[in-house]
Amino acid sequence: MRYPDFLAYELLNKYDETGEEKYLLKAESIIEDQEPDLRSIPMIRYRFGAFENLHESLSLLVSKGLVYRDGNKSDETIKAYYYYITPLSVQLVEDVTAEFPSLAWYDERAKLVKEIAGSLGGSALKERQYKHMSYATTQLGTQIPSIKNEVINRLKALNRAK
Known part of the structure; x- marks a missing residue:
């Protein structure tokens, strides 16, 4: 959800794999609605991929009774x-x-990601x-870049092939 352009890219992969038009249409709507520009929340590439320290966010949710934390203990x-x-x-969430x-x-995006x-x-x-490649070659400690233009080019190619 933090990178709508990567989600659109995966939707295009799913379209290529299945031929189901719904995936193509959803990828198109993500681009047309300018989600990569309006809804992206950049992340930093760390040693093992995208990283953000979640302890502060999660501790707030735990303190308000919205999330329960359970520790897996050994010794x-x-x-x-x-x-x-x-x-x-x-x-x-319902309210x-x-x-x-x-x-x-x-909620819609979470279901789509799932x-x-x-x-x-x-x-x-x-x-x-x-x-x-743009993800894999991102320098450690820098922001993972958008792939919006790549998605747009894939959409154009798919539309020309129709």
Whole structure:
């Protein structure tokens, strides 16, 4: 969701794979609605891919009862944290979306991302990202660049081929 142009690119890959027009149309709408310009939230490339320290954001959600954190302990050392949404967060999202319908965009995008990602886990999705040269060649510590122009060119080529 943070890089709508990368989502559009993956939608075009899904279109190439399946031939389902809905993926092409959704990629076109992302570009036509200028989502890469209006909705991108840049991330920094770190050692193992895109990175952002989530502790502050998640701690706020935990403190408000919107997220529950569970630690995976081994020998009294926490190896990993797992975060779960609470019924309160589900209700909040429903209430806020009813009051501000434009926020439904986030729910729609989350569902679309889930559909494209399928059952792939974080490592497999990271491998998929690294297959894209502009992502793979981004210098460590710098912003991952937009691929909007590449998506536009793919859309033009697909439309010419029709």
